[in-house]
Amino acid sequence: DTGVSQDPRHKITKRGQNVTFRCDPISEHNRLYWYRQTLGQGPEFLTYFQNEAQLEKSRLLSDRFSAERPKGSFSTLEIQRTEQGDSAMYLCASSPGGVSVGANVLTFGAGSRLTVL
């Protein structure tokens, strides 16, 4: 297992188009997170999955954002009708879950950078 994988690494799109990002977490991790990060800022929480259940979603997200984790393994994040303000790095992270201290440590992917023209 090589860690958390994200695809694509870079995406350039025109305003109004839809984009989809994929995240493959570490296989034994049942918790999966999506974050968004803009230049000079810290990661901003978007949503959280435990297995296939989406348990928390940021109120900052508009209806244009949707995420799925259909079989509790990989996850997708879709942005519909993209706007220039959506330009950011989209980060995926996973953690094992459970009660041990290591259960709460996040492993991040390298991110998917979105540029909306």
Add this chain to the structure above:
Amino acid sequence: SQQGEEDPQALSIQEGENATMNCSYKTSINNLQWYRQNSGRGLVHLILIRSNEREKHSGRLRVTLDTSKKSSSLLITASRAADTASYFCATVPSGTYKYIFGTGTRLKVLA
């Protein structure tokens, strides 16, 4: 809103010096974590300190936690050029699952 706030926002030191950065948070926590991010990359976990711990060491890293002041500090001793990165603290407010990251401290270590 961001819960963690790091201070200073930027720090520039010479190789071999120590670097100290601070984090403040707002609500009760179970643990606090520090992450490092190299430019344009994902974040890497550095160290976790539980709410019932006051100090923890890992290699050249030393973390302290003061729950009464809702603050933490990260000390990097004998810094190296490779330590150049942004450093973030992260907490999980009680009753939620989301990790809240601050705006980070951008550390530059000059060779």
